[in-house]
Amino acid sequence: MLAYRFRDIEAAEDALGDALREALERWTTDGVPESPEAWLTVVAKNRLRERARRRTTAEDPRVTGALTEMVCSLDGERRAAVDHRLDLMFVCAHPSIDPAIRTPLMLQTVLGLDAARIGDAFFVSGATMGQRLVRAKQKIRDARVPFDPPDARELAPRLHAVLEGIYAAFGVGWSLGVETPESSTAEGQGAERMDEEALFLARLLADLLPSEPEALGLLALMTFSHARRKARFDDSGAFVPLAHHDVSRWDRDSIVSAERTLLRAASLRQPGPFQLEAAIQSAHCQRLFSGNTPWSAIAILYEVLNRNAPTVATLVAHAASLAELGRYEEAEARLASAATANVESYAPYWVVVDHIAVLRGDVDPERSALRHAISLTRAPALRRYLEAKWTSDAKR
Amino acid sequence: MQYMLIFHESTNEIARRESPKEAPAYWGAWNAYIKELSESGVIVSGNGLQAPHTATSVRVTDGKRHVQDGPLPDAKEHLGGYFIVEVSDLDVALEWATKSPSTKAGRTEVRPVLPPPPRD
Numbered sequence: 067m068l069a070y071r072f073r074d075i076e077a078a079e080d081a082l083g084d085a086l087r088e089a090l091e092r093w094t095t096d097g098v099p100e101s102p103e104a105w106l107t108v109v110a111k112n113r114l115r116e117r118a119r120r121r122t123t124a125e126d127p128r129v130t131g132a133l134t135e136m137v138c139s140l141d142g143e144r145r146a147a148v149d150h151r152l153d154l155m156f157v158c159a160h161p162s163i164d165p166a167i168r169t170p171l172m173l174q175t176v177l178g179l180d181a182a183r184i185g186d187a188f189f190v191s192g193a194t195m196g197q198r199l200v201r202a203k204q205k206i207r208d209a210r211v212p213f214d215p216p217d218a219r220e221l222a223p224r225l226h227a228v229l230e231g232i233y234a235a236f237g238v239g240w241s242l243g244v245e246t247p248e249s250s251t252a253e254g255q256g257a258e259r260m261d262e263e264a265l266f267l268a269r270l271l272a273d274l275l276p277s278e279p280e281a282l283g284l285l286a287l288m289t290f291s292h293a294r295r296k297a298r299f300d301d302s303g304a305f306v307p308l309a310h311h312d313v314s315r316w317d318r319d320s321i322v323s324a325e326r327t328l329l330r331a332a333s334l335r336q337p338g339p340f341q342l343e344a345a346i347q348s349a350h351c352q353r354l355f356s357g358n359t360p361w362s363a364i365a366i367l368y369e370v371l372n373r374n375a376p377t378v379a380t381l382v383a384h385a386a387s388l389a390e391l392g393r394y395e396e397a398e399a400r401l402a403s404a405a406t407a408n409v410e411s412y413a414p415y416w417v418v419v420d421h422i423a424v425l426r427g428d429v430d431p432e433r434s435a436l437r438h439a440i441s442l443t444r445a446p447a448l449r450r451y452l453e454a455k456w457t458s459d460a461k462r
Numbered sequence: 463m464q465y466m467l468i469f470h471e472s473t474n475e476i477a478r479r480e481s482p483k484e485a486p487a488y489w490g491a492w493n494a495y496i497k498e499l500s501e502s503g504v505i506v507s508g509n510g511l512q513a514p515h516t517a518t519s520v521r522v523t524d525g526k527r528h529v530q531d532g533p534l535p536d537a538k539e540h541l542g543g544y545f546i547v548e549v550s551d552l553d554v555a556l557e558w559a560t561k562s563p564s565t566k567a568g569r570t571e572v573r574p575v576l577p578p579p580p581r582d
Contacts, residue, residue, distance in 0.1 A: 160552075162556070208574055209465075209552050209572075209573075210551045210552050211553075212550075212551040212552060214553075
């Protein structure tokens with residue numbers, strides 16, 4: 067029985083091998099067909115029929131079943147071949163490209179964002195960003211940076227840049243979603259598409275590289291955040307900060323699935339920044355099950371993250387978690403480290419500065435930090451939220 | 463596609479050329495590298511250069527010629543030589559640059575060569 071099955075699989079493998087060879091030749095000249103799996107299956111079945119000494123092998127449901135199974139398991143490789151967007155992202159992550167322009171380049175070439183929007187995300191003018199993008203693209207063309215997918219040795223160093231690009235796209239989708247929460251409008255749908263697109267790429271990468279813990283970490287991180295998407299606004303359209311989300315609006319299935327992905331990443335025993343950020347989001351999501359946010363665990367995770375990979379955003383978030391625990395001095399120390407970078411145009415920094423001052427009871431009557439945050443905020447719902455904060459705190 | 467491999471060497475590295483103890487190893491490494499390059503058939507042209515103390519710089523400002531001893535003053539890196547290679551893409555050029563002795567004791571710059579101007 068086993069021998070029979072083995073021979074089946076061998077026959078199916080041979081047929082599939084032929085089909086793949088043919089695919090490589092045909093697809094490079096004719097382009098990839100619309101449904102590559104179907105194409106492969108049909109060609110492989112034809113080959114099987116041609117090769118079969120006994121007609122029964124080709125028609126045997128066990129053989130064709132094994133064939134279908136194999137084509138399905140090929141899905142990952144198939145999508146790698148089909149999804150040129152990922153290939154393109156790896157080109158943008160070539161070591162000969164300035165690291166600072168890699169993510170913007172991915173956002174433009176892969177996700178079609180314009181220079182002005184990318185400039186916003188990186189705190190530079192659209193014109194400056196446009197120039198840098200043009201220069202990078204000229205370099206790729208003129209120095210003939212190869213478009214081949216990187217080999218195994220080159221993959222690891224480029225992978226992080228690609229993960230960052232995907233996360234940046236997700237971040238842009240998030241901000242767009244806050245700016246235009248109504249999913250009935252074209253802009254709202256655009257934001258949702260950007261989220262979905264980024265999630266799709268993260269999923270694809272995690273499928274292709276199942277033993278890369280950071281790829282799994284990013285997928286978990288994004289899935290946790292995405293699961294809470296519907297709770298960002300209440301029925302009246304008002305913005306709701308994470309700590310006050312109505313957890314019944316969270317997507318439980320997605321949270322469970324993110325948890326599973328994160329566990330898989332952790333089992334590989336190579337921690338990294340995306341896994342840590344995912345663990346922080348996992349902790350936030352615990353409120354769905356326990357009713358409480360484990361702030362001290364969150365503060366510890368930020369501590370580890372900031373010891374290894376500090377960014378302005380993670381330092382400010384760390385400060386916010388310490389403030390929740392009443393550890394104001396430590397919180398202010400984190401804000402001070404964040405302020406060594408350029409925080410002038412980073413609104414969350416000013417919100418947290420104001421928040422800590424209010425909690426400590428030594429807020430200046432001008433609320434200059436909060437005012438500065440409002441002036442930096444364009445999204446109407448966020449502005450309304452911050453303005454409401456001003457009046458409600460004043461009443462206290 | 464043609465790329466120039468530009469070998470920048472540190473002052474210490476250049477000094478090894480004249481050191482009785484170091485010179486054999488220095489020239490041995492370069493000879494091995496150049497042999498590998500030429501056997502692979504990628505070389506279009508190229509040269510090593512004499513040490514920077516032999517350099518003279520010329521500048522014209524306001525129509526007046528200024529001749530000065532040496533390359534850039536206080537430079538920590540010096541141009542030691544160059545090759546033009548014909549390879550398929552940047553990755554292959556970077557592979558060759560990686561093998562150069564100057565990459566271990568200095569830096570190797572890789573620049574695509576401008577295509578010749580169209581003839582009319």
